[in-house]
Amino acid sequence: MNKIAVIGSGYVGLVTGTCLADFGLEVICVDNDNVKIELLKSGKMPIYEPQLDDLVERNVYYKRLSFTTDIKKAVEESNVIFIAVGTPPMDDGGADLQYVMQVAENIAASMNGYKVIVDKSTVPIGTGQKVKALVSSILKERGVDYQFDVVSNPEFLREGSAIYDFTHPDRVVIGSESEMAAKVMKEVYRVLYLNETPFVTTNIETAEMIKYASNAFLAMKITYINEIANLCETVGANVKHVAKAMGKDGRISPKFLHPGPGYGGSCFPKDTEALAKIARENGLVISLIETTIEANERQKLRMVEKIREAFGDTAFNDKTLSILGITFKPKTDDMREAPSLVILTELAKLGVKLKIFDPEGRKEGAWRLEHIQGNIEFCNNEYDACEGTDGLVLITEWHQFRNMDLDRLRGMMRGNYFFDLRNVYEREFVEDKGFRYFGVGV
Numbered sequence: 001m002n003k004i005a006v007i008g009s010g011y012v013g014l015v016t017g018t019c020l021a022d023f024g025l026e027v028i029c030v031d032n033d034n035v036k037i038e039l040l041k042s043g044k045m046p047i048y049e050p051q052l053d054d055l056v057e058r059n060v061y062y063k064r065l066s067f068t069t070d071i072k073k074a075v076e077e078s079n080v081i082f083i084a085v086g087t088p089p090m091d092d093g094g095a096d097l098q099y100v101m102q103v104a105e106n107i108a109a110s111m112n113g114y115k116v117i118v119d120k121s122t123v124p125i126g127t128g129q130k131v132k133a134l135v136s137s138i139l140k141e142r143g144v145d146y147q148f149d150v151v152s153n154p155e156f157l158r159e160g161s162a163i164y165d166f167t168h169p170d171r172v173v174i175g176s177e178s179e180m181a182a183k184v185m186k187e188v189y190r191v192l193y194l195n196e197t198p199f200v201t202t203n204i205e206t207a208e209m210i211k212y213a214s215n216a217f218l219a220m221k222i223t224y225i226n227e228i229a230n231l232c233e234t235v236g237a238n239v240k241h242v243a244k245a246m247g248k249d250g251r252i253s254p255k256f257l258h259p260g261p262g263y264g265g266s267c268f269p270k271d272t273e274a275l276a277k278i279a280r281e282n283g284l285v286i287s288l289i290e291t292t293i294e295a296n297e298r299q300k301l302r303m304v305e306k307i308r309e310a311f312g313d314t315a316f317n318d319k320t321l322s323i324l325g326i327t328f329k330p331k332t333d334d335m336r337e338a339p340s341l342v343i344l345t346e347l348a349k350l351g352v353k354l355k356i357f358d359p360e361g362r363k364e365g366a367w368r369l370e371h372i373q374g375n376i377e378f379c380n381n382e383y384d385a386c387e388g389t390d391g392l393v394l395i396t397e398w399h400q401f402r403n404m405d406l407d408r409l410r411g412m413m414r415g416n417y418f419f420d421l422r423n424v425y426e427r428e429f430v431e432d433k434g435f436r437y438f439g440v441g442v
């Protein structure tokens, strides 16, 4: 029976470990953040992810899932070790591999037999080989010749639906040079294999490339519809109808065709930057991705311009706006690279006061927006956030913002500006309630 260690218990590691435990495997989740591990041991979640708490509780109860800061013990007791630590962007856009390499070093220092080392973090092409070389050299230093294999198994889950995505993936990618390791991976994913999930088995470099190529494509698709939306605004077309008709074409698909304030999150911004850098290092320019990155930055600023222009010359710096939603998307507390960070910072620079409500974003928002703390106030719900303000800006489409009582809002707001940066509402409906409506491309 395979025993699993997952090193790094963040969004990906914790979900991976918990879901594998739910598949019936014995899993130990490791993190070097003692606070996080203590929280998990006490039954509390360090992140907000729907259904995660129940699944953790169930698997801890059945003793299939445990948590530790002791990486040595976890490595010794497991034969399959997932690396799921962060690969944040460096100043030059490249992925910072220090955490991955540190974990590889720790694994090598504690190995006591054959191990399959599985890289689940998103890493530049060639990292698997670097991990392999590092582990080999440490084993040599130790004077031991334990066998091991390195596997690339990129993750495609989306925050907010991470449990569903992990347990119902469109595909599982396994990059490996060893038949034995590929066989072990199929055993680990036995439940998915039985469910006829497509498996793509390939070499390590290809698996690493698949992840970047997929994420960059999605970022590009979002950016494409954002740019079409911008053009719709000037030519009098309605991007909702454009996207709907485009999406009906099976070659295009309706997914990722929703215009908005630009993509954000912990993956698309850093993965597009990293892919562009990998290409440049290899003497190539992926111009579509370079342009996507630029256009996405413009899109966030365009939202600020949209708001400023709507108010015209009236003293914009006297205004107070309600901000609904600051996380990079609904159903997560993650604010890494959220478009709201740029939009709110720019609005604050223009002197605007901001009353913010996000169902899960307050804790993250408090420190990430500390630089504009004089301009912001966190509120307890969407209605508090709209008390006495000049306009509202819907940035993140949480379900509860989809059905707001607009009569009540209009009654409590001082002004009537309604910026719907996710096109949640229909213009006519909002205008009938006495608001001035501004969407994206509608």
Ligand code: NAD
Pocket: 007, 008, 009, 010, 011, 012, 013, 030, 031, 032, 033, 036, 084, 085, 086, 087, 099, 102, 103, 120, 121, 122, 123, 155, 156, 157, 158, 159, 266, 267
């Ligand atoms: P995260 O920051 O939420 O979690 C990383 C965890 O690793 C943290 O808890 C950190 O304390 C821990 N860690 C760092 N160094 C460590 C060490 N030496 N030993 C033990 N623990 C250590 O990151 P994440 O969002 O889970 O992303 C992890 C990787 O997965 C990244 O490469 C990311 O690109 C990729 N990925 C993320 C998502 C997503 O939606 N978040 C989706 C697919 C892939």
